[in-house]
Amino acid sequence: MTAPMLYTFRRCPYAMRARMALLQSSVRFQAYELVLSDKPAEMLLKSPKGTVPVLVLGGDHVIDESWLIMEWAFANHDEGLWWARAQSQENLGLLALNDGVFKEKLDRYKYANRYPGVSPSDEREQACDLFLRPLELRLQDQAMLGGAVPCATDLAIFPFVRQFAAVDSDWFSKQQLPAVQKWLAVWTGSELFARCMLRLPVRTWQWFDA
Numbered sequence: 001m002t003a004p005m006l007y008t009f010r011r012c013p014y015a016m017r018a019r020m021a022l023l024q025s026s027v028r029f030q031a032y033e034l035v036l037s038d039k040p041a042e043m044l045l046k047s048p049k050g051t052v053p054v055l056v057l058g059g060d061h062v063i064d065e066s067w068l069i070m071e072w073a074f075a076n077h078d079e080g081l082w083w084a085r086a087q088s089q090e091n092l093g094l095l096a097l098n099d100g101v102f103k104e105k106l107d108r109y110k111y112a113n114r115y116p117g118v119s120p121s122d123e124r125e126q127a128c129d130l131f132l133r134p135l136e137l138r139l140q141d142q143a144m145l146g147g148a149v150p151c152a153t154d155l156a157i158f159p160f161v162r163q164f165a166a167v168d169s170d171w172f173s174k175q176q177l178p179a180v181q182k183w184l185a186v187w188t189g190s191e192l193f194a195r196c197m198l199r200l201p202v203r204t205w206q207w208f209d210a
């Protein structure tokens with residue numbers, strides 16, 4: 001098999017989860033760090049919807065949804081059962097909330113200027129009510145979403161919580177979300193995250209040898 005090739009964007013939380021899953025499952029891959037305003041024609045031919053990440057495998061096999069890239073990665077190698085533990089009803093429910101209402105509120109909070117008439121502080125409050133407080137309750141009982149140990153849901157979700165926290169880190173640090181704050185600090189300080197945030201030159205294929 002030719003090496004998997006990933007079109008990616010370093011700061012995209014969907015691309016982060018894909019890169020971490022590939023690294024965690026020991027898949028050796030090449031990566032193309034693109035410029036969002038100048039997506040390569042070859043990528044758009046393979047995935048016309050134009051979002052990253054896109055994983056190109058041998059032949060015509062293309063996976064252009066981050067969660068499905070994670071599934072493919074863990075199907076390759078998953079000694080720690082990171083994928084299996086992500087399949088519980090609770091974890092799938094959390095993922096749906098993250099990719100749905102939380103992402104929507106995050107965008108309206110972070111990029112408020114793109115949403116005229118929207119109150120960023122209302123969006124932030126709703127994001128807490130609908131997602132971060134339920135997440136807090138889960139994490140008060142267990143260190144990770146996989147239980148005592150991580151799973152694919154942790155990887156899929158924390159890049160979005162990180163983005164939310166970074167909009168106003170001072171405000172975030174003062175919220176009554178101690179378990180979420182601790183969990184986020186563990187992940188942002190992890191070796192896996194550092195490896196996934198490797199800086200690559202743009203518009204060129206490189207081995208992702210983090």
Ligand SMILES: N[C@@H](CCC(=O)N[C@@H](CS)C(=O)NCC(=O)O)C(=O)O
Nearest residue numbers: 012013014036051052053064065066
């Ligand atoms: N459902 C997709 C969403 C991916 C997505 O929306 N990625 C953003 C970057 S964070 C993107 O490529 N947006 C297109 C653009 O900005 O042109 C997935 O999970 O892979």
